[in-house]
Amino acid sequence: QKEVEQDPGPLSVPEGAIVSLNCTYSNSAFQYFMWYRQYSRKGPELLMYTYSSGNKEDGRFTAQVDKSSKYISLFIRDSQPSDSATYLCAMSVYNFNKFYFGSGTKLNVKP
Amino acid sequence: KAGVTQTPRYLIKTRGQQVTLSCSPISGHRSVSWYQQTPGQGLQFLFEYFSETQRNKGNFPGRFSGRQFSNSRSEMNVSTLELGDSALYLCASSRPEGGELFFGEGSRLTVL
Numbered sequence: 527q528k529e530v531e532q533d534p535g536p537l538s539v540p541e542g543a544i545v546s547l548n549c550t551y552s553n554s555a556f557q558y559f560m561w562y563r564q565y566s567r568k569g570p571e572l573l574m575y576t577y578s579s580g581n582k583e584d585g586r587f588t589a590q591v592d593k594s595s596k597y598i599s600l601f602i603r604d605s606q607p608s609d610s611a612t613y614l615c616a617m618s619v620y621n622f623n624k625f626y627f628g629s630g631t632k633l634n635v636k637p
Numbered sequence: 638k639a640g641v642t643q644t645p646r647y648l649i650k651t652r653g654q655q656v657t658l659s660c661s662p663i664s665g666h667r668s669v670s671w672y673q674q675t676p677g678q679g680l681q682f683l684f685e686y687f688s689e690t691q692r693n694k695g696n697f698p699g700r701f702s703g704r705q706f707s708n709s710r711s712e713m714n715v716s717t718l719e720l721g722d723s724a725l726y727l728c729a730s731s732r733p734e735g736g737e738l739f740f741g742e743g744s745r746l747t748v749l
Contacts, residue, residue: 560737569641569727569740570680614680616738624693625738627672627680 529553532615532628541637545602549615549628552596556617556626559591561600564612564630573613574600605635639664641741643728649747655716658744662709662730668692669711670738671703674725683726686711687733715746723748 532549539545547561558577562570574589576582582589590599598617602609612630642661650656662669670693671683682695686705703713709730715722725745729738 558736562740567745569742572737572739575737616680620735624670624682624685624695626682629679 527552528629529626530615530617530628533631534629536632536634538634538636539605541605541607541635543605543635545605545609545633545635547600547602547613547615547631547633549598549617550596551598551617551626553617553619553626554593554596555619556596558618558620558625559589559598560616560625561587561589562614562616563609564614566611570614605633607635607637609633610635641728641730641739643726643741643744645744646742647745647747649749650718651749652718652720654718655714656718656746657712657714658726658728658746660711660713660728660730660741662711662728663739665732666730666739667709667733668731668735669705669709670729670731671711671713672727672729672740673697674727674743675723680727683713718748720748722746 561574564570579593586603588601614630615628616625618625644659668687670685674680685693689705700716705711725743727743729740
């Protein structure tokens, strides 16, 4: 079983929709969680970083962590065609830097 | 503020050769991590360096090695290249106390 599971998609939504992206994990010791956006042939771009259960909001993005269910989510409000990319979740036990990544969900936002 | 810089961006090698990739972290970041990204395996942790010492290591063979210099710049080396080493190699830096990882654009290695 992989440490982190993520639905690869692709997920196709119309512009303006609310997008929900999810990851589940098996290691209950994970404490630090991140979401990245990766455009084709580019490096991952950090969107959200959190180290506690609950919600964290930044603009159109909300990260949610439920440690009791070992489940994290990223919500994108008012999705735009420019949001079309692969979204990766990442998590770690310690604050330093051996992070485990999900396989990524490919999102397509149609104009 | 300059981001993480990786060189070269693209390179082609043949089996059996070796390759060295370079990474300059964000100014003030002393931790540098390396990841391999392939379509089949996704992003996999190679190793992490802090203050010129390897602090964490992933499950890769000894052909993969790295080092960090006193100015926090890092290099990784892959010896005796195999076809399966074709991948995007990503470097990430973070503050000394850890936390968010900031990635470079990667070095895309093709092994023929």
